[in-house]
Amino acid sequence: MMSEVVVGIDIGGTYTKLGFVGRTGKLFEHQRILTNKYVAIEDYIIDLAETIEAMSARANHPPILGIGIGAPNANAYNGTIEAAPNLKWKGIIPLVALLKKYYDLPIVLVNDANAAALGEMYYGGAKAMQDFIMITLGTGLGGGIISNGQLIQGYNSFAGEIGHTIVNVNGRRCGCGRKGCLETYVSATGIKRTVYKFLADSLQESALRAMSFNQLTPKMIGEAAKAKDKIAIKAFEYTGRILGIKLADSAVYTNPQAIFLFGGLVKAGAYLLKPTIKAFKKNLIPILKEKIAIRVSELQEQNPAILGSAGLVWDKLSPGNSK
Amino acid sequence: MMSEVVVGIDIGGTYTKLGFVGRTGKLFEHQRILTNKYVAIEDYIIDLAETIEAMSARANHPPILGIGIGAPNANAYNGTIEAAPNLKWKGIIPLVALLKKYYDLPIVLVNDANAAALGEMYYGGAKAMQDFIMITLGTGLGGGIISNGQLIQGYNSFAGEIGHTIVNVNGRRCGCGRKGCLETYVSATGIKRTVYKFLADSLQESALRAMSFNQLTPKMIGEAAKAKDKIAIKAFEYTGRILGIKLADSAVYTNPQAIFLFGGLVKAGAYLLKPTIKAFKKNLIPILKEKIAIRVSELQEQNPAILGSAGLVWDKLSPGNSK
Numbered sequence: 001m002m003s004e005v006v007v008g009i010d011i012g013g014t015y016t017k018l019g020f021v022g023r024t025g026k027l028f029e030h031q032r033i034l035t036n037k038y039v040a041i042e043d044y045i046i047d048l049a050e051t052i053e054a055m056s057a058r059a060n061h062p063p064i065l066g067i068g069i070g071a072p073n074a075n076a077y078n079g080t081i082e083a084a085p086n087l088k089w090k091g092i093i094p095l096v097a098l099l100k101k102y103y104d105l106p107i108v109l110v111n112d113a114n115a116a117a118l119g120e121m122y123y124g125g126a127k128a129m130q131d132f133i134m135i136t137l138g139t140g141l142g143g144g145i146i147s148n149g150q151l152i153q154g155y156n157s158f159a160g161e162i163g164h165t166i167v168n169v170n171g172r173r174c175g176c177g178r179k180g181c182l183e184t185y186v187s188a189t190g191i192k193r194t195v196y197k198f199l200a201d202s203l204q205e206s207a208l209r210a211m212s213f214n215q216l217t218p219k220m221i222g223e224a225a226k227a228k229d230k231i232a233i234k235a236f237e238y239t240g241r242i243l244g245i246k247l248a249d250s251a252v253y254t255n256p257q258a259i260f261l262f263g264g265l266v267k268a269g270a271y272l273l274k275p276t277i278k279a280f281k282k283n284l285i286p287i288l289k290e291k292i293a294i295r296v297s298e299l300q301e302q303n304p305a306i307l308g309s310a311g312l313v314w315d316k317l318s319p320g321n322s323k
Numbered sequence: 324m325m326s327e328v329v330v331g332i333d334i335g336g337t338y339t340k341l342g343f344v345g346r347t348g349k350l351f352e353h354q355r356i357l358t359n360k361y362v363a364i365e366d367y368i369i370d371l372a373e374t375i376e377a378m379s380a381r382a383n384h385p386p387i388l389g390i391g392i393g394a395p396n397a398n399a400y401n402g403t404i405e406a407a408p409n410l411k412w413k414g415i416i417p418l419v420a421l422l423k424k425y426y427d428l429p430i431v432l433v434n435d436a437n438a439a440a441l442g443e444m445y446y447g448g449a450k451a452m453q454d455f456i457m458i459t460l461g462t463g464l465g466g467g468i469i470s471n472g473q474l475i476q477g478y479n480s481f482a483g484e485i486g487h488t489i490v491n492v493n494g495r496r497c498g499c500g501r502k503g504c505l506e507t508y509v510s511a512t513g514i515k516r517t518v519y520k521f522l523a524d525s526l527q528e529s530a531l532r533a534m535s536f537n538q539l540t541p542k543m544i545g546e547a548a549k550a551k552d553k554i555a556i557k558a559f560e561y562t563g564r565i566l567g568i569k570l571a572d573s574a575v576y577t578n579p580q581a582i583f584l585f586g587g588l589v590k591a592g593a594y595l596l597k598p599t600i601k602a603f604k605k606n607l608i609p610i611l612k613e614k615i616a617i618r619v620s621e622l623q624e625q626n627p628a629i630l631g632s633a634g635l636v637w638d639k640l641s642p643g644n645s646k
Binding site: 073 | 396452470471475476480481482492573609
């Protein structure tokens with residue numbers, strides 16, 4: 001008999017990534033489609049379903065037991081996406097209801113960074129943990145908090161939005177409408193803004209002066225740092241210091257055993273991690289000193305949101321077995 | 324038959340407050356002893372036990388079913404108090420083990436502000452809530468976080484120390500050894516420091532210029548505010564603004580249904596609450612706008628730490644019944 005699978009879906013601003021996930025977290029038949037190509041959510045759902053069918057055909061039609069979805073601004077309680085700044089669909093999108101028209105299966109929707117935290121818990125470095133925090137560093141900064149072995153979603157399902165804690169009330173303009181949110185400093189976009197600030201403030205020569213803001217990527221900044229570019233190194237130090245200070249705040253909220261970092265920025269390795277850990281240790285409440293590890297996600301080369309949202313479905317189908 | 328009781332104990336830096344708590348949260352036979360009179364923890368335990376015996380005699384020896392204790396820097400997992408800055412007993416104090424020598428009963432120890440959160444959940448304004456935060460404003464600022472209907476204690480039992488989130492890394496010196504913690508601004512001591520800063524910076528006349536730092540109390544500042552003292556009013560505005568901004572951070576961590584405020588500072592009413600709510604609303608992530616209430620504790624005239632720690636014992640004796 002063919003192995004049963006759950007479809008895991010990670011909806012991002014640019015791409016939607018899909019995969020079939022086996023009971024033990026094996027990911028196969030992954031595929032991606034453009035998210036923002038679709039102005040009408042109905043057209044997107046049609047293509048999403050067609051993509052799942054094509055994947056299913058290639059995999060010889062394994063039994064699909066459910067669908068898990070991670071998405072920005074997901075309301076897990078209502079199965080909706082609400083006013084997501086990076087998506088074209090405005091207002092409240094009843095994603096689960098729309099997909100239910102095509103699939104009479106268990107469908108769960110969770111916030112994308114929450115899904116990533118679940119991925120780390122089911123299949124990554126947090127398998128043995130009851131209390132940890134996952135930080136995803138992409139275009140923005142996402143957070144997923146696990147306490148008492150459970151995902152913290154809160155009263156309105158918007159818990160864990162650590163990217164929107166405030167660094168400076170008079171700071172950088174944020175997509176959420178406020179100023180100085182953590183993700184305006186610590187994210188792919190945040191570090192680009194920092195590089196540009198330093199290029200503006202200083203006369204330091206830098207390879208990054210040849211890059212337009214639109215061209216610039218965290219990968220380029222990482223490569224410049226490796227080539228000893230002072231602006232690039234300073235940008236990582238600035239980014240890491242702010243991240244470390246705010247993670248010291250995170251630590252006193254839920255006292256995690258570890259904080260996992262995931263995403264493109266993490267590929268810069270020590271350039272980001274060293275200043276992050278230094279600022280974290282310096283600013284951590286003494287009673288927790290040496291008690292909380294900052295670690296790179298063990299799913300860094302995979303897609304924790306696909307794995308986590310699919311794992312949540314597996315967990316609902318047979319509690320405990322997927323862990 | 325006499326009503327069964329649980330002993331609730333609230334250990335503070337100055338006083339230890341005790342009471343008998345019935346199954347439905349009725350508090351009676353309360354008493355207090357000085358905490359910091361005792362250099363040796365063993366002497367303190369003896370007097371604590373004698374006080375309980377005296378209370379028991381006065382109440383005609385009701386059956387005592389257990390003891391609940393709220394204390395600063397409590398490690399709930401180990402039954403110890405660890406390096407509490409405001410207590411005379413240094414190092415790690417095995418409080419539960421010491422008390423077990425006198426009482427062969429269920430004894431639970433939790434962080435004092437966590438106990439207060441449990442009190443609000445069992446017997447106060449959060450009876451119907453699964454997700455809320457309790458803020459206690461005393462000498463310091465304590466926090467208790469309830470998510471998914473459970474107390475968040477974290478990996479080391481030190482979760483909820485919201486008073487030690489950082490407002491300004493170069494700010495006021497904190498008892499914890501760092502600088503700029505929230506409680507150096509928002510607490511009985513914090514507002515006194517703010518009054519003194521304003522008295523130093525300005526030439527504004529103020530009744531508070533007649534008070535020494537040691538004499539000054541939040542109650543006096545509240546009375547001065549009611550008498551339209553500009554320094555006092557400005558001190559509450561400054562305090563409330565910082566509290567509101569940091570509570571907006573709290574909101575994105577665990578997305579509570581409500582945040583309850585308890586303690587001496589809350590007695591100033593609108594002088595504190597108005598700037599707090601204003602700054603909270605202004606700085607709250609838009610997706611949560613109008614969704615989170617800031618409320619005064621319904622146990623404001625009682626002792627939520629006694630009620631909560633006793634309630635936790637009741638809950639362990641017969642889950643769900645105390646709620």
